[in-house]
Structure formats: C-alpha cells, structure tokens
Amino acid sequence: MEKEELDKILNRYARNPSQIIAILHEIQDAERYLPEPDLRYVANELKIPVSQIFHIATFYKAYSLKPKGKHICNVCMGTACHVRGAPLVLEELERKLGIKAGDTTEDREFSLSTVNCLGACALGPLVTIDGEYFGNMNTAKVEKMLEQVKAKGNGGEKPKEETEEAIAEVSSEKAEEKKHTGEKKAEPAEEKPKTKTPVRKKASDQKKKTSEPKPRAGKKGGKK
Ligand code: FES
Structure with a gap:
C-alpha cells in the first residue's frame, strides 16, 4: 500500500x-x-x-499475512458436516481449484479454508463463499457452485433471512420425514422405586445417650 x-x-x-x-x-x-x-x-x-x-x-483469524483471494471459500468440517461427507466435498474443491485448504489460487480468485461448525448443521455438508451458504453439498454440486460464484463476479452476500428460511425449510422437512416413518418419542426411563435409606443417628445423639447417667443399683445385702 x-x-x-x-x-x-x-x-x-x-x-x-x-x-x-x-x-x-x-x-x-x-x-x-x-x-x-x-x-x-x-x-x-x-x-x-x-x-x-x-x-x-x-x-486473530481475521488477519492474514498471506495474500487472500477475491472469494473466500470455507468448508465446514464440524462433526455434523463431517459425517455427511464434508471431507469428500473438500477434496473435490481442492482438486477443482488446484490448491490445498489454507491456500489461495495463483490468480488470487479463491482462498480455501476449513472451519469448525458454522451454526447451521441442518444444512450440512455446508460450504460458504463470501458469506453465501451452499447447503447439502456433494461432490457433484461443487463445479456448479464455483461457476455460479465466478459468474456473479463480486460473490455478493445472501441476505440473512434467506439463510434462515433455508434452515427452517430443512428442519420442517425433517419433522415431516419423522412423522411419516412413525418414529416414536423415546419413552421416559422407568422410575426406580425409592428405597428407604436408614437414617443415621447423629454422633452428638449417640454421645448424649452414652453420657446419660446410669441409674444407681440398690445396695445388695443391706441390714436386716
Ligand atoms: S457442523 Fe457444519 S454447520 Fe455445524
């Protein structure tokens, strides 16, 4: 500068x-x-x-000492996204862009990195580019997503409401699916009968009892 x-x-x-x-x-x-x-x-x-x-x-992760690309691509590798195939999506992105996670393409168009949970697990596997959410990702969708971002040029940010709508949509789909499969609610665990635990006497009570004066025994063999 x-x-x-x-x-x-x-x-x-x-x-x-x-x-x-x-x-x-x-x-x-x-x-x-x-x-x-x-x-x-x-x-x-x-x-x-x-x-x-x-x-x-x-x-701070917000700063970088290496030049960053025009488009910042983050692949969520949080548990929910990971089990749904995020590593395969990342591999495909690395192959298509010709870089590894943490690097930037030579033309400084894309920077690729991984993140841990973007807070929209229902959309996993999830990728964000310039703040725009690409949910339910798979390897077949990667090329189309990159073309879409390149075509946009500036990689404009999706309005927040749109993302929230998408999350709500996926949640309602899941609820519907649950209804159809007749998944039962987990029954509450059977309550164990309560057993009476013997009440321990206080040490002070015990002491009190032992320190109580014993009644004096009458004299044996008194004068007749
Ligand atoms: S694990 Fe990917 S959004 Fe939560």
Whole structure:
C-alpha cells in the first residue's frame, strides 16, 4: 500500500496506538492481507514494537499475512458436516481449484479454508463463499457452485433471512420425514422405586445417650 494511503488510515485514528486493531482491519480490507512493509511502517509511525503488531496479526483469524483471494471459500468440517461427507466435498474443491485448504489460487480468485461448525448443521455438508451458504453439498454440486460464484463476479452476500428460511425449510422437512416413518418419542426411563435409606443417628445423639447417667443399683445385702 502507498505511504499516503497508510497515512490517511493512521490519521483517521489520530495515530493512536490503542486503535491498532481497527487500523489493521482497514489495511486487511484494502489489501485482502497484511503486507509486511505496511506493518513495519505502522509500527514505526505509532512507536510500537514490530513484534507486538505481528503478535496481533497472527493471533486473530481475521488477519492474514498471506495474500487472500477475491472469494473466500470455507468448508465446514464440524462433526455434523463431517459425517455427511464434508471431507469428500473438500477434496473435490481442492482438486477443482488446484490448491490445498489454507491456500489461495495463483490468480488470487479463491482462498480455501476449513472451519469448525458454522451454526447451521441442518444444512450440512455446508460450504460458504463470501458469506453465501451452499447447503447439502456433494461432490457433484461443487463445479456448479464455483461457476455460479465466478459468474456473479463480486460473490455478493445472501441476505440473512434467506439463510434462515433455508434452515427452517430443512428442519420442517425433517419433522415431516419423522412423522411419516412413525418414529416414536423415546419413552421416559422407568422410575426406580425409592428405597428407604436408614437414617443415621447423629454422633452428638449417640454421645448424649452414652453420657446419660446410669441409674444407681440398690445396695445388695443391706441390714436386716
Ligand atoms: S457442523 Fe457444519 S454447520 Fe455445524
């Protein structure tokens, strides 16, 4: 990034070192990654150690030190998606894009990565590209999905309601399926009869009993 551009960003935050997170976000948004020379320049201008900036840049997943693609493709590898075939979908994506998860294509069109549960398990196997949800994925759908994203160009984000509708649709389909298969509700476990547990006497009661004075025995063989 040009120095003037970096200065504009720094000035927007009054060159305040406590605003470093927001500053890095702006650079990441503009460049799609955090170039090392930019980080060194920012460290120098804000008078903070370069190591501190690198620590922040590598700590948060939102930042990347490697150039990112125009389209960010995430494959969910959470348990629900995994058991429904997510590894096969990932393999197909890696084959079609010619990269491994964590990498970016040479033309910087796609970045591929894996995530753990996107919170829409009912749609699994699930893939997101630029925030758009592609549910119930399989290897046959991969090519069409990539073509669709390329055709769109900007990979526009699907409105949230559409995703929620899709989740609701899948849930209602599942409920219907359950009804038809006559799946019974799990019966509650049989309640065990309660057994009386002997009540332990308090130690203090025991003590009390033993410390009670014994009645004196009458004199034996008294005077007649
Ligand atoms: S496991 Fe994939 S969305 Fe939850």
